[in-house]
Amino acid sequence: MPLKLSFGRLLTAGLLAGLIAGLLAGGFAYLTGEPRIDAAIAIEEQNTLAHGAAGGGEELVSRETQKNIGLTLATTLYGIALGGFLATAYALLRRRLHTSSDTRAALGLATAALTGIVLIPWLKYPPNPPAVGDPATIRQRTISYLALLALGLVAIWAGVLAARTQTQEWRRATAGTLAFLIVVTIAYTLLPATNEVPDTFPADLLWQFRLASLGTQVVLFSALGLAFAGLLHRLATSKPATVDA
Amino acid sequence: MPKAPTVRPLAIPAISTRLLLTAAGVTLLLLALAYLVAFDQGALSRSGMYMHELMHDGRHLLGVPCH
Numbered sequence: 001m002p003l004k005l006s007f008g009r010l011l012t013a014g015l016l017a018g019l020i021a022g023l024l025a026g027g028f029a030y031l032t033g034e035p036r037i038d039a040a041i042a043i044e045e046q047n048t049l050a051h052g053a054a055g056g057g058e059e060l061v062s063r064e065t066q067k068n069i070g071l072t073l074a075t076t077l078y079g080i081a082l083g084g085f086l087a088t089a090y091a092l093l094r095r096r097l098h099t100s101s102d103t104r105a106a107l108g109l110a111t112a113a114l115t116g117i118v119l120i121p122w123l124k125y126p127p128n129p130p131a132v133g134d135p136a137t138i139r140q141r142t143i144s145y146l147a148l149l150a151l152g153l154v155a156i157w158a159g160v161l162a163a164r165t166q167t168q169e170w171r172r173a174t175a176g177t178l179a180f181l182i183v184v185t186i187a188y189t190l191l192p193a194t195n196e197v198p199d200t201f202p203a204d205l206l207w208q209f210r211l212a213s214l215g216t217q218v219v220l221f222s223a224l225g226l227a228f229a230g231l232l233h234r235l236a237t238s239k240p241a242t243v244d245a
Numbered sequence: 246m247p248k249a250p251t252v253r254p255l256a257i258p259a260i261s262t263r264l265l266l267t268a269a270g271v272t273l274l275l276l277a278l279a280y281l282v283a284f285d286q287g288a289l290s291r292s293g294m295y296m297h298e299l300m301h302d303g304r305h306l307l308g309v310p311c312h
Contacts (some may be wrong), residue, residue, distance in 0.1 A: 004256045007264055011271060026303075033306040060298040067302060074282050074303020081279040088268050088275075094257045102255050118308070127308040130301075135312035142284060142310045209305075216306045236255050 003236055010087045013235065017227035018083020022076035025220035029075060032212035034067050037129055039205055044131030079220055086110060086228055102236060103229045110225025112156045118217045120152030121145055122210075124188055129209040133196050144191050151191075155183035283309040 041063075061070060089109055097105045125145050133141075163176030197206060258264055281289050282300055290296035297304075304311050 003254070005258065007258050007267055010257065029303070029306040034302065037302055037305060060293075060295055061301070066299065070299040071302045071306070074300035074307065077278055077300075078282045078303070078307055081275045081282070084271060084275040084278075088271055091257055091264065092260065092268060095260075100254065122308060125310070127305060128311075129305060130311070133310075133312060138310060138312050145310050213306045213308050217308055220307075232255060 003238075005235065007091050009235065010091050011084060013231040014083040014085075014087025014090070014228055015080055016083070017086070017224050017231055018079040018081065019076060020079075020227045021083065021220050021223035022079020023072070024223045025079060025216050026072040026075035028219045029071055029212065029216040030067070032215055033209065034071070036205060036209040036212055037067075038063075040129035040131045040201075040209065043201065043205075047131075075216070075220065079224065082113075082220070083224055083228065086113065086224060089113075090228075102232045106229040106232055107225045110221055110228065113153075114218065114221035114225075116152035116156045117149045118214075118221060120155065120184060120187075121148045122214055122217075124148055124191065125194060126210045127213040128197065129206070132198065132201060132206070137194070137196070140192070141194055144194070148187055148191055151183065151187035155180045155187070158183045283307065 086106075086109060090106060093109070094105055097108060099105050099108070125141070125148065159176040159180035162179030163172040166172045166175045277289065281296065283304060285297055287294050287297060301311070
């Protein structure tokens with residue numbers, strides 16, 4: 001007899017998985033990202049001094065608070081939101097995932113999300129440390145970023161649809177890959193490029209920051225998928241007494 | 246060797262109007278949360294730029310466009 005599951009239970013599992021993933025991502029970001037952010041801010045301050053400009057005024061939040069509480073709060077809340085999205089997507093899409101394994105379904109969704117909303121945007125709009133980026137273009141950059149995030153998910157969806165038109169495995173893989181790449185190529189071509197890194201900014205610091213940022217999100221999505229799959233498995237192996245109507 | 250526990254396949258809730266409405270409501274709340282962390286410039290938080298500045302490092306490291 002299959003165990004009947006309510007949406008509330010799925011959602012709780014997703015939110016909890018997101019909390020765990022967010023905390024882990026926060027720890028990773030603190031260790032790999034903060035040294036780079038500090039280095040970037042030091043460069044910014046040096047430039048400001050060199051140009052004789054006035055300081056940035058009063059600090060709203062101290063650097064220490066930003067680095068510890070602020071960073072962890074951001075990754076944790078973001079993780080919880082993503083966990084909720086994953087659980088909702090799982091509830092609505094589970095029947096269409098064509099697998100009998102709940103673990104594969106959960107990990108498949110998390111992998112698709114990592115590819116569509118992290119890897120695809122990262123390659124065109126790699127994140128920048130503080131001190132890089134023109135505040136005047138924030139609106140346009142945010143719109144482009146969100147558009148690419150949505151198109152990343154469309155690319156995954158197109159790949160799955162194309163793969164399902166074929167029966168042989170190699171044809172499925174080829175059709176899926178081609179459809180995915182076509183959508184990504186169109187998105188990359190149509191969306192505007194941004195080049196706001198000053199020539200004087202150290203290239204190795206920029207690269208290290210971008211890797212730390214990618215790593216943070218990979219940790220976040222990996223932990224989210226694994227924790228969600230684990231919690232689903234726990235629900236599946238729980239005693240019948242906990243069965244939800 | 247430990248005995249493997251019984252794994253029963255999970256039956257997820259059937260797609261109904263009620264589920265869709267609940268899911269839509271939950272999604273809106275989650276979007277507001279994600280917006281607060283990643284894109285708010287003080288419009289939602291009503292605390293000026295406090296929340297923005299507090300979670301500033303997280304925004305940069307989560308790959309979201311920032312000033």
